Amino acid sequence: MLNCLRSPGKMAVSRLPFFLALAFSSLSFVLSHWNREMWFQDFFPPNMCPINAKDNTFYGIMFDAGSTGTRIHIYTFVQKSPENLPELEGEIFESVKPGLSAYADQPEKGAETVKRLLDMAIDAVPPHLWKKTPVVLKATAGLRLLSEEKAQSLLLEVREVFEESPFLVPEDSVSIMDGSYEGILAWITVNFLTGQLSGQNQHTVGTLDLGGASTQITFLPRFEETLKETPGDFLTSFEMFNSTYKLYTHSYLGFGLKAARLAILGALNVEAVDGQMFRSSCLPKQLEAEWHFGGVKYQYGGNKEGETGFKPCYLEVLKVVKGKLHQPDEIRGSSFYAFSYYYDRAVDTNLIDYEKGGVLEVRDFERKAEEVCDNMEKYNSSSPFLCMDLVYITALLKEGFGFRDNTLLQLTKKVNNVETSWTLGATFHLLQSLGITY
Numbered sequence: 024m025l026n027c028l029r030s031p032g033k034m035a036v037s038r039l040p041f042f043l044a045l046a047f048s049s050l051s052f053v054l055s056h057w058n059r060e061m062w063f064q065d066f067f068p069p070n071m072c073p074i075n076a077k078d079n080t081f082y083g084i085m086f087d088a089g090s091t092g093t094r095i096h097i098y099t100f101v102q103k104s105p106e107n108l109p110e111l112e113g114e115i116f117e118s119v120k121p122g123l124s125a126y127a128d129q130p131e132k133g134a135e136t137v138k139r140l141l142d143m144a145i146d147a148v149p150p151h152l153w154k155k156t157p158v159v160l161k162a163t164a165g166l167r168l169l170s171e172e173k174a175q176s177l178l179l180e181v182r183e184v185f186e187e188s189p190f191l192v193p194e195d196s197v198s199i200m201d202g203s204y205e206g207i208l209a210w211i212t213v214n215f216l217t218g219q220l221s222g223q224n225q226h227t228v229g230t231l232d233l234g235g236a237s238t239q240i241t242f243l244p245r246f247e248e249t250l251k252e253t254p255g256d257f258l259t260s261f262e263m264f265n266s267t268y269k270l271y272t273h274s275y276l277g278f279g280l281k282a283a284r285l286a287i288l289g290a291l292n293v294e295a296v297d298g299q300m301f302r303s304s305c306l307p308k309q310l311e312a313e314w315h316f317g318g319v320k321y322q323y324g325g326n327k328e329g330e331t332g333f334k335p336c337y338l339e340v341l342k343v344v345k346g347k348l349h350q351p352d353e354i355r356g357s358s359f360y361a362f363s364y365y366y367d368r369a370v371d372t373n374l375i376d377y378e379k380g381g382v383l384e385v386r387d388f389e390r391k392a393e394e395v396c397d398n399m400e401k402y403n404s405s406s407p408f409l410c411m412d413l414v415y416i417t418a419l420l421k422e423g424f425g426f427r428d429n430t431l432l433q434l435t436k437k438v439n440n441v442e443t444s445w446t447l448g449a450t451f452h453l454l455q456s457l458g459i460t461y
C-alpha cells in the first residue's frame with residue numbers, strides 16, 4: 024500500500040473507489056437567491072495517492088475556520104488526459120483547537136494557528152505547483168457571532184499569512200461564509216460522495232450538521248406543498264445535470280451544541296458574565312466549574328438544592344428550542360445524514376462505532392439522554408455536559424425540526440474515506456471559478 028503521509032502529524036488521506044469516478048460527470052448550480060452562479064463541473068473522485076504527484080496532478084487548499092477548531096483540507100485532483108475530466112484523488116486533513124474566535128483579542132496569535140496548518144500544505148504540495156494552488160479560508164458561526172471589528176481583524180491577519188505564503192491567493196480568499204452556503208455545500212459534498220448527483224435515479228439525501236455555534240438543515244423537497252409553505256429565504260434554486268433543483272436550507276445561528284449550552288444556562292448574550300454562576304438541572308448536582316467558549320470564561324454548576332435529571336432538564340431545554348425553528352412537514356418521514364456533534368455524541372455514548380458510524384432512530388438519542396441524565400453519577404468521568412448535550416440533540420430533532428421518534432438518521436463522519444464537510448463542495452466551486460481545469 025502506498026504511504027500518503029508527507030509531513031509529521033496526524034493526517035488522514037482518503038481515496039475513493041473508481042466506480043464513483045465513473046458515476047460523476049458534471050454538476051453545476053445557480054444560487055438564485057443571491058443571483059450568483061456557481062458551476063461545479065468536471066470533477067471526478069479519486070484512485071491515486073498524493074505522493075505520486077505527476078504533471079497532471081493539481082491541488083486545492085480549503086480552511087474551515089469553525090467555532091471550535093480550525094481545519095485544513097488539502098484536496099488532490101488528477102487530470103489523466105486533456106479529454107478526460109479531472110478526478111478527486113484524495114484528501115489530507117488536519118485540525119487544531121480552539122477555533123479562531125477564541126483569539127478575538129489576539130488576532131495575530133489566531134493567524135499563527137492558520138500558518139502552522141498551512142506549513143503542512145507546503146510539505147504536501149510539490150513546489151512547482153505552489154503558485155497554481157489556491158488557498159481559501161471560510162469562517163463559520165464562531166466569527167459570525169463576534170463583533171464586525173474583531174472578526175475583520177482576525178480575517179486581515181489570516182489574509183497576511185496567505186499573502187506571505189507561496190500559494191495562489193484568490194480575491195476574497197478569507198471570509199465569513201453565509202450560513203446558507205454552509206448547508207448547501209455540505210449537501211453537495213455528501214450527495215457527491217454517495218454518488219447521488221449523477222445518473223437517472225437520483226435519490227438525494229438530506230443533511231443535518233450540528234456545529235458548535237450554528238446548525239444547518241438541508242434537503243431537496245419532493246412535494247410541491249413543501250415549496251409553497253416554506254419561507255422564501257429557506258429555498259435556494261440551483262441547476263445540476265441540466266435540471267433545476269430547489270433546495271431547502273437554513274443555518275440557525277446560536278443553535279450549535281455549544282452555543283445551546285450557553286442558552287440553556289441563560290448565559291448567551293449576557294454582558295457581564297464575570298463572577299456569575301450559571302446553574303442547570305442538566306448538570307451533576309455538586310458540580311461547579313469553569314468553561315471557556317469564544318474567548319469568554321463562564322462559571323457553571325448543578326442545581327445544588329433543586330431538581331436534576333432528564334425531566335427537569337428536558338423542560339429547561341425546551342424553552343430554548345420550542346417554536347424557534349421552521350418545521351417542514353415533509354421531513355417527518357424521511358431519513359437524513361447527520362454528522363459533526365450528532366456523530367460525536369453518538370460515539371461518546373456508544374450508540375455508534377467511531378470508525379463505522381451507523382443508523383439510529385431519533386428515539387435512540389432520547390433513550391440515551393434519559394439513561395445519562397437519570398444516572399449522572401455513573402457518567403462522571405465523561406463530560407459534565409453529556410446529559411445536557413443529549414437532551415438538546417433530542418429536543419432539537421423532535422421539538423425543533425419536528426422529526427418523528429422513528430425518523431432514521433445515518434450517522435456519518437466520512438464517506439469513502441473523505442470527510443463529510445462543506446469544504447469539498449466549496450473546493451469544487453473554488454477550482455471551477457478559477458478555471459483550474461488542466
Ligand SMILES: O=c1ccn([C@@H]2O[C@H](COP(=O)(O)OP(=O)(O)O)[C@@H](O)[C@H]2O)c(=O)[nH]1
Pocket residue numbers: 087088089090091092094122163164165233234235236237238279362363364365367436442444
Ligand atoms: O472537518 C470537520 C470539521 C468539524 N467537525 C465537527 O464539527 C463539530 C464542531 O463544529 P464547528 O467547530 O465547525 O462549529 P461551527 O462553526 O460549524 O458552528 C464537531 O462535532 C466536529 O467534530 C467534523 O466532524 N469534521
Ligand SMILES: [Ca+2]
Pocket residue numbers: 089090163234235
Ligand atoms: Ca462546522
